[in-house]
Amino acid sequence: MKLKFIAVLFFISTSITIAQTKQILIENVRLIDHKTAALTEPMNVLVSGQIIQKISSSAIAVNGLDIVKINGNGKTLMPGLIDAHVHMVFGSLTMAQMMAPNTSEEALINSVGISAQQMLMRGFTSVRDAGGPIFPLKLAIDKGKIAGPRIWPSGATISQTAGHGDFRTPDERSRRFFGKPSRAEQLGATFIADGRDEILTAVRENLRFGASQIKLMAGGGTSSAYDPIDVTQYTLDEMKAAVEAAEDWGTYVMVHAYTPRAVQRAVEAGVKSIEHGQMLDEETLKLLAEKNVWLSLQNLMDNHDNMDEQRKEKRKPVLDGQDKVWPLAKRLGVKLAWGTDFLFEPELNKDQNSYIVRLQKWFSNAEILKMITQDNGELLQLSGLRSPYPGKIGVIEENAYADLLLVDGNPLKDLSLITNPEKNFLLIMKNGHVYKNTIKIKK
Incomplete structure (x- = not known):
């Protein structure tokens, strides 16, 4: 469809605007040292353009008039938060809104644009979109028309018939037999692809539009109507086709899967x-550790009262498995990433930061902060040359992207600080641009 983005206004609490000054010197801040799980001594950080140019415990000499100085007053400067599994479009809409035939494009995009701005103001400067019609939103953010996080897009999910990405309504019949794509396919939400040839085409179509990685449905899901949670989806040959097509473009395949059988097949295929x-x-977790395959997990909330009974039943084994898989994967040395995966429940978005704190059941504050910044950043950059943002993210290092949060307090000691970004995030910077600053500046 032809998406028409409307401008979304967003709040900036200083005179610094998107037309950013060339250099910003952030003085007297403490950084998180993951080697010691402690804060550093007071440091000074010079941002030049999009990147962190210099970090020093000594004064940084700057020359010229086009410089802004921000006194951090000993607060904590940390990398922007990263959510490794979001659906920027699906997470901003209900299923009824997404599929309603009379919903206007303008209303849909307005909702998604506002949600993207709110996500940035919660401190999330980068996300990996795990499937959906994302490319127009990403373009609008990159061009500065809408405020939002960096997006690593997957494009339309790729699903077999009766798979987790088969969103057809009961009256929509198979495209292969009846010749008409479903509405979800027309919206760019999914490709229903069966057999090696169709999968190759679907993967290449997403790559053509700018996908940084490919999302394949390899097993049953809780939010889809046709597939039980236990089913394995796609044959080994079909999955290998997707992996080969992605690797030819220098990137990788991520798969939706819950069960050992589905995951073991995906690992064999090269996911x-x-x-x-x-x-x-x-x-299976030992296999992931042995093969150096990432496990991008979520910590889901219990079912709520207004959830469909069928979905509640399908979610039960997933919810029951959380207490086992997180600590076991950690003990076995699996490469872990974290994401929220909010899907068709936009009321959950405001709780995005709170889901991080729920990881304290299995991890220390230092481990959590590393996971939601450095580790998630490493996963996102697995896209290699297909990454839309080739610089280093998730760390405060020289030559890394200037995606920064100034926190009023020490999150190593009190992780709950990040659950109230409106109060505790004094500065939010993405790509060297200041989107929020409540500290007096000097020029």
Whole structure:
């Protein structure tokens, strides 16, 4: 469809605007040292353009008039938060809104644009979009028309018939037999692709539009109507086709899967990132560790009262598996990433930061902060040359992207600080641009 983005206004609490000054010197801040799990001594950080140019415990000499100085007053400067599994479009809309035939494009995009701005103001400067019609939103953000996080886009999910990405309504029949694509396919939400040839075409179509990685549905899901949670989706040959097409473009395949059988098949096919996996056993987790495959997990909330009964039943083994898989994967040395995966429940978005704190059940504050910044950043850059932002993210290092948060307090000691970004995030910077600053500046 032809998406027409409307401008979204967003609040900036200083005179610094998107037309950013060339250099910003942030003085007297403490950084998180992951080697010691402690804050550093007071440091000074010079941002030049999009990157961190210099970090020093000594005064940084700057010359010229086009410089802004911000006194951090000993607060904590940390990398922007990263969510490794979001659906920027699906997470901003209900299923009824997404599929309603009379919903206007303008209303849909307005909702998604506002949601993207709110996500940035919660401190999320980068996300990996795990499927959906994302390319127009990403373009609008990159051009500065809408405020939002950096987006690593997957494009339309790729699903077999009766798979987790088969969103057809009961009256929509198979495109292969009846010749008409479903509305979800027309919206760019999914490709229903069966057989090696169709999968190759679907992967290449997403890459043509700018996908940084490919999202394949390899097992049953809780939010889809046709597939039980236990089913394995796509044959080994079909999955290998997707992996080969992605690798030819220098990137990788991520798969939706919960069960050992689905995940083991995906690993055999060469998949690099497993999304979900709450039902995995020790044997499969050992395989992930051995093969250096990422496990991109979520910590889901219990079912709520207004959830469909069928979905509640399908979610039960996933929810039951969380307490086992997180600590076991950690003990076995699996490469772990974290994401929220809010889907068709836009009321959850405001709780995005709170889901981070729920990881304290299995991890220390230092481990959590590393996971939601440095580790998630490493996963996102697995896209290699297909990454839309080739610089280093998730760290405060010289020559890394200037995606920064100034926190009023020490999150190593009190992780709950990040659950109230409106109060505790004094500065929000993405790509060297200041989107929020409540500290007096000097020029």
